[in-house]
Amino acid sequence: MRGALTRRHAAALALAVSTFALFRPSVLGTTAAQERIYVAVADREGQAVTDLTAADFSVAIDGTVQEIVSAAPATDPVSVVLLTDRLGLEPTYSSFRLHSVLSGFVKRIRAGAPGSRFALTTFDGPVVHLASFATPPANLDRMLGRLSTNAPEAAFLDAMADAAQTAGAAPTDRRVIFAVFAGYRPDLSTIFIDTAAAALLASKGSLWAIEVRASSGNSFGNAAREHLADRGSTLSGGLYEAVGSGVGLETVSRRMADLIVAQYVVTYAPGRGGLHSRRTVNVSRSGVQVMAPIWR
Numbered sequence: 001m002r003g004a005l006t007r008r009h010a011a012a013l014a015l016a017v018s019t020f021a022l023f024r025p026s027v028l029g030t031t032a033a034q035e036r037i038y039v040a041v042a043d044r045e046g047q048a049v050t051d052l053t054a055a056d057f058s059v060a061i062d063g064t065v066q067e068i069v070s071a072a073p074a075t076d077p078v079s080v081v082l083l084t085d086r087l088g089l090e091p092t093y094s095s096f097r098l099h100s101v102l103s104g105f106v107k108r109i110r111a112g113a114p115g116s117r118f119a120l121t122t123f124d125g126p127v128v129h130l131a132s133f134a135t136p137p138a139n140l141d142r143m144l145g146r147l148s149t150n151a152p153e154a155a156f157l158d159a160m161a162d163a164a165q166t167a168g169a170a171p172t173d174r175r176v177i178f179a180v181f182a183g184y185r186p187d188l189s190t191i192f193i194d195t196a197a198a199a200l201l202a203s204k205g206s207l208w209a210i211e212v213r214a215s216s217g218n219s220f221g222n223a224a225r226e227h228l229a230d231r232g233s234t235l236s237g238g239l240y241e242a243v244g245s246g247v248g249l250e251t252v253s254r255r256m257a258d259l260i261v262a263q264y265v266v267t268y269a270p271g272r273g274g275l276h277s278r279r280t281v282n283v284s285r286s287g288v289q290v291m292a293p294i295w296r
Contacts, residue, residue: 112261
């Protein structure tokens with residue numbers, strides 16, 4: 001049954017991408033002189049690779065090799081939507097732990113990409129905007145310390161669609177959705193996976209998601225939620241990981257922050273391709289993982 005559900009959600013996500021492509025602005029299907037993307041590269045231990053040059057990158061559109069115009073460490077600020085169901089209901093992931101994870105993530109991004117801005121949205125029950133990109137940093141820091149909850153459920157797909165809309169209106173082109181959510185809480189989303197996927201694609205942001213699972217292994221699991229987190233992160237140039245401990249959550253969140261900070265901005269041309277075209281990004285170093293947007 002689970003395999004059938006996975007295939008069904010995979011088909012829904014593929015349909016979302018192809019359907020949305022039909023209604024994308026025509027400029028995305030034109031022969032633009034250049035295109036620009038953000039790419040993170042990790043070594044075998046998951047640590048950021050920071051010594052690559054333009055000669056190390058290759059980009060293809062539907063198999064057609066593109067000219068690399070430039071590739072260098074990204075220096076522009078990041079616009080980050082922090083998205084969480086506040087965890088709750090599981091002693092392993094206390095409100096103090098969640099505060100430590102989110103505040104630590106914010107500090108690492110601020111230190112590595114000065115001028116970055118953050119929005120904060122929670123979805124332990126209804127989707128609530130607690131901070132916008134215009135919220136002063138001190139106010140955001142205080143909010144991160146008040147995220148306790150006892151809500152028994154959440155709505156990940158609804159929250160993802162909402163966060164994608166927020167990211168789409170971000171003040172910078174370097175856009176990230178950082179989601180931390182509980183795999184042990186039942187999901188009561190009211191929208192379909194294709195709606196959430198289309199919103200993520202439209203945002204032009206990358207999804208970095210951590211699913212936390214109960215230390216006892218007693219997680220509900222949700223095929224649509226997990227598939228969107230997994231495939232959505234891959235297609236958008238982010239990363240999805242599941243953890244089963246507080247230490248694991250801390251470790252993965254730090255690693256994700258470091259990978260985002262160490263992104264490269266890669267510019268290539270001519271960038272030709274149809275509405276359904278697919279981007280492939282590789283580097284000339286073996287044993288690395290490349291996180292680049294496949295969606296165009």
